[in-house]
Amino acid sequence: MIGRTCLFVVLAAVSLQAQVTFDRILGAEREPQNWLSYSGTLFNQRFSPLTQITAANAKNLQLQWVWQARSLEKFEATALVVDGVLYTVQAPNDVIALDAVTGRVFWTYSHQPAPDARTCCGRVNRGLAILGDTLYMGTIDAHLLAIDAKSGTLIWDTTVASASQRYSITHSPLVVKDKVIVGTAGGDMGIRGIVAAFNAKTGKEVWRFHTIPAPGEPGNESWSGESWKTGGAGVWNAGAYDPETNLTFWGTGNPAPDWDGRNRLGDNLYSDSVVALDADTGTLKWHYQFTPHDELDYDSTQVPVLADISFRGRPRKVMLWANRNGLMYVLDRTTGEFLLGKPYVKVNWMDGFDHKGRPKRVPGKVPTPEGTLIQPHVHGATNWAPPAFSPKTGLFYVAHWENTGTIVTEGLSPRPVGVNTRQTTMGQVNLQQFFNNDDEAYGVVRAYDPNTLEPKWEYRMSDITWGGVLTTAGDVVFSGGKEGYFFALDARTGELLWKAPVGGQVNAGPMSYSVGGRQYVTIAAGSALFAYALPQGQ
Amino acid sequence: MRLASATFIFVAGLLSGSGSLSAQHATAFDIEDGGRAFRNTCANCHGPDGDQIVGIDLGRGQFRRSLSDQELVGIIRNGIPNTPMPATNMSDVQATKIVAYLRSVAASRKSVAAAGDAARGKAIFDGKGACATCHRVNGSGSRVGPDLSRVGQLRRTTELELSLLEPAAEVLPGNRFYQVTTKDGVSITGRLLNHDTFTVQILDMKEQLRSFVKADLKDNGFVPTPMPSYKGRLDSQETADVVSYLVSLKGRANP
Numbered sequence: 109m110i111g112r113t114c115l116f117v118v119l120a121a122v123s124l125q126a127q128v129t130f131d132r133i134l135g136a137e138r139e140p141q142n143w144l145s146y147s148g149t150l151f152n153q154r155f156s157p158l159t160q161i162t163a164a165n166a167k168n169l170q171l172q173w174v175w176q177a178r179s180l181e182k183f184e185a186t187a188l189v190v191d192g193v194l195y196t197v198q199a200p201n202d203v204i205a206l207d208a209v210t211g212r213v214f215w216t217y218s219h220q221p222a223p224d225a226r227t228c229c230g231r232v233n234r235g236l237a238i239l240g241d242t243l244y245m246g247t248i249d250a251h252l253l254a255i256d257a258k259s260g261t262l263i264w265d266t267t268v269a270s271a272s273q274r275y276s277i278t279h280s281p282l283v284v285k286d287k288v289i290v291g292t293a294g295g296d297m298g299i300r301g302i303v304a305a306f307n308a309k310t311g312k313e314v315w316r317f318h319t320i321p322a323p324g325e326p327g328n329e330s331w332s333g334e335s336w337k338t339g340g341a342g343v344w345n346a347g348a349y350d351p352e353t354n355l356t357f358w359g360t361g362n363p364a365p366d367w368d369g370r371n372r373l374g375d376n377l378y379s380d381s382v383v384a385l386d387a388d389t390g391t392l393k394w395h396y397q398f399t400p401h402d403e404l405d406y407d408s409t410q411v412p413v414l415a416d417i418s419f420r421g422r423p424r425k426v427m428l429w430a431n432r433n434g435l436m437y438v439l440d441r442t443t444g445e446f447l448l449g450k451p452y453v454k455v456n457w458m459d460g461f462d463h464k465g466r467p468k469r470v471p472g473k474v475p476t477p478e479g480t481l482i483q484p485h486v487h488g489a490t491n492w493a494p495p496a497f498s499p500k501t502g503l504f505y506v507a508h509w510e511n512t513g514t515i516v517t518e519g520l521s522p523r524p525v526g527v528n529t530r531q532t533t534m535g536q537v538n539l540q541q542f543f544n545n546d547d548e549a550y551g552v553v554r555a556y557d558p559n560t561l562e563p564k565w566e567y568r569m570s571d572i573t574w575g576g577v578l579t580t581a582g583d584v585v586f587s588g589g590k591e592g593y594f595f596a597l598d599a600r601t602g603e604l605l606w607k608a609p610v611g612g613q614v615n616a617g618p619m620s621y622s623v624g625g626r627q628y629v630t631i632a633a634g635s636a637l638f639a640y641a642l643p644q645g646q
Numbered sequence: 647m648r649l650a651s652a653t654f655i656f657v658a659g660l661l662s663g664s665g666s667l668s669a670q671h672a673t674a675f676d677i678e679d680g681g682r683a684f685r686n687t688c689a690n691c692h693g694p695d696g697d698q699i700v701g702i703d704l705g706r707g708q709f710r711r712s713l714s715d716q717e718l719v720g721i722i723r724n725g726i727p728n729t730p731m732p733a734t735n736m737s738d739v740q741a742t743k744i745v746a747y748l749r750s751v752a753a754s755r756k757s758v759a760a761a762g763d764a765a766r767g768k769a770i771f772d773g774k775g776a777c778a779t780c781h782r783v784n785g786s787g788s789r790v791g792p793d794l795s796r797v798g799q800l801r802r803t804t805e806l807e808l809s810l811l812e813p814a815a816e817v818l819p820g821n822r823f824y825q826v827t828t829k830d831g832v833s834i835t836g837r838l839l840n841h842d843t844f845t846v847q848i849l850d851m852k853e854q855l856r857s858f859v860k861a862d863l864k865d866n867g868f869v870p871t872p873m874p875s876y877k878g879r880l881d882s883q884e885t886a887d888v889v890s891y892l893v894s895l896k897g898r899a900n901p
Contacts, residue, residue: 520676520739521739568843569842569843570841570842570843571842571843589843591842591843592842593842593843593844607844
């Protein structure tokens, strides 16, 4: 009898954690207590509808718990939260389930990547996807794993591509209906980029799209000789989904080799592009190439942010994109039409667009034997860190770098100038001393008006930033930087409301959830995940 | 026409003679990278100066036989069979940078320091130059300036000479000076150890570790290096002597 009562209590507790259907993911804004995909919704706005933390009370935020990862890799993952359980990734590929209130671990699933797994820029992972009771993780040895969200056991393990051929997966998968979609990194090591969809129940491949067309396919003529075979165009950041058109959107990486275009003449489609793929078939519906024939490593692997806004006086379904190449864009996400583009930092490699939105290259701003000063920096104006859009303020929030440049030498690795010339800007887990002059580079969080792409306000940091941005319905913007602070800004003015020293650099995007009516905001910094909330009763 | 032919021969010579244009076109950054890789990998056997294996002095371009850049790159990457020289997993570009570093060291050794006398240089360092007012060598002297105990391992003669004559020409990020002024008007100067958006940490001129909250300050910012130029204060022989002394500083066996 006692046993039966216990069983009943357990079942009652479990039943509170309902299955995560695709309808729930699609309508994630209706359950603001949860965070069901990488940037909160499939529009990737990284906007939390929670309102407990506001611009007025954010100054009272307090640390609730810290979870220390047993990993010295960069902590780039954004957590998911489903009904009080937080799921994250300990780099490279261990899945952790935590109590979102206390930070205590429920279970850990460890994946040991194959010894031949190679990544260009750290053995990292940016997060998970969930559907039903199953979590999905791409691995640095280019597998896609399905893991039971309750028990932390493996359900299936599918090889997406060959690790020995330098394929890897570092981003959070995208769930659309009954499929899990991932892309492959490795563009710096001569892969041929892939986006592929798998049956969520079985792991069986449903479709595969190559980001570089094969001979006979449109676009292959944009690669000279055999260069298409190893032309890169990796996919290593989260995709977006628009249910109205059933399109998924993916940013693609640089063509390979990165800084030497002599043997890959042509535009090198679809590198440095956004591709719109039918979610059911993988068919390419449209593309827009941000940087044709890139020789400056301007990956376009930023997170596509979808928004429905009033643009030039009429409702428009757009895609907002702050690109690594120093230009910010507004595209029509239904057709791919270029609506607006503008430099948002110092840019010297292009000067204006033609009527179709193709950048006009400035002659001579290419790698030379003597070296050419190129702006922005080799790591770009921004990189992969996720931006945010608030439907409340109508502003697009981007963390990026100002005043950077790179000397690009023909056939050799480029050298940053003006910032961190003696340190890697890809960053280390531990805080590094950083010394800059006022005339050298610095980090900012800026709020842009999508109608003009002009900044409304700026919050400036001493150091550059690899942190993402979260905004909330409480009119707060959260972000962090390389120098080891997590902070809250007023979403309308940029005023600093609150800051917390986190003792390690922020390499991830913040997210927010609530449990029992209490709103939390988390950030990964250094090797740890931090959760903040207002004091009880506020 | 003759000029054109001469140019052609010269260029062809570069291409065929060295076998590697890239090592010759190395930038200062490439050389610095090469030096770092050399110290991390090659110096374990060859020593920090590249002269610990009999008959080989990498820093003076002395090998068992004359080697082109490309041959050196091949040896760094593939090793020499049946000898202790192992293969490495370095790329062509990485190996080329090491070669560029070795060539640059060899070139610099032919310059000023050769003419100096280290013992005389030490006397100037401790006496007329008053260098220990700011610098420390093997536990003696001030901590405010860079510790020079291993400077002979870290810097090349041309760089040391430049630092004596034009100290502001190149200041490493970790050696920059910073000044804060408190709201009550007190100015404190020191070597910048760290800073961020909100705070700054320095080692002040009294060798005290100081940390300040920027919001509490009236002013803060970089100031020029306090290192004086010795141009005119030391003659060329004295300069060569001091450089020679600095080159001899390789650190203590048991610091």
